[in-house]
Amino acid sequence: MTQTRAITLNALSLYAVALVLAAAFAAQLVLHELPCPLCLLQRILFAMLAIGPILNIRFGPRPSHYAMSLLAAVAGAVASTRQVLLHIMPGDPGYGSALLGYHYYTWVLIGFIAAIVLLAAVLLFDRQFEDDGAALPPTGGLFAQAAVWLVIGLTAANVVTTLLECGFGACADNPVVYELLKRGV
Template identity: 90%
Template sequence: MTQTRAITLNALSLYAVALVLAAAYAAQFILHELPCPLCLLQRILFAALAVGPILNIRFGPRPSHYAMSLLAAVAGAVASTRQVLLHIMPGDAGYGSALLGYHYYTWALIGFIAAVILIAVVMLFDRQFEDDHAALPATGGAFAQIAVWLVIALTATNVVTTLLECGFGACADNPLVYELLKPAA
């Protein structure tokens, strides 16, 4: 795999992260399901998963960049496994609605495990770490830059909505309202 192809693949991975974050927002705003603290942690870890591809697009592919994403994916798998285990008992309806029979945290676990496997496979291609002096701009071109800024925008929006939901204290275990938007009592 050439460096140019690796950068394109990293941009595609950013679009996948953006899709996950956008789907989480769809559940939050369309279905009016406020995310729990573990859900928020998983969103942050999906955003952290994007750090490696962003660095690869900006500075070229490096094993250390992939390693950062790999660590985020492992941490995300741990957090989502924790949530799956909280709701594994028979009769537990789970948290939030389900998509195709699985709750969002189960899909997050599948996504994080897939990310671990895909990152490991991509790292097997050593040629991407050699400078191929391709005609591709140093920042990966418009396709890659749109992906970078889309993930950054969704992450920034997540920070703002989390602040609105939790306020300046700990987030509620089962949030029902945006703490900073509720009327003063």
């Protein structure tokens, strides 16, 4: 894999992260399902998963950039496994609605495991770390830059809604209202 292809692959991975963040954000706004603290942690870890590809697009592919994403994916898998185990008992309805038979945190676990496997596979291609002399713009081109800004925008929107939901204190275990938007505050 050449450096140019690696940049394109990193941009595609950012679009995948953006899709996950947008789906979670849509469930929050359209279905009125406020995320629990573990759900918020998983969103943060998905945003952290994007740091490696963003750095690869900006500075070129490096093993250390992939390692940062790999660490975020492992932490995300741990957090989502914790939430799956909280709701594994028979008769437990789970938290939030299900999508194709699985709750969002189960899909997130699958996503983080897929990210771990894909990151490990991408690290097998050493040629991406060599300068291939291609006339690639220093920031990866418009396709890659759009992916970077899309993830940054969705992350910022999630931060704003988290602040609205939790206020300046600890988030509720089972949130039902945006704390900063309550009447009389």
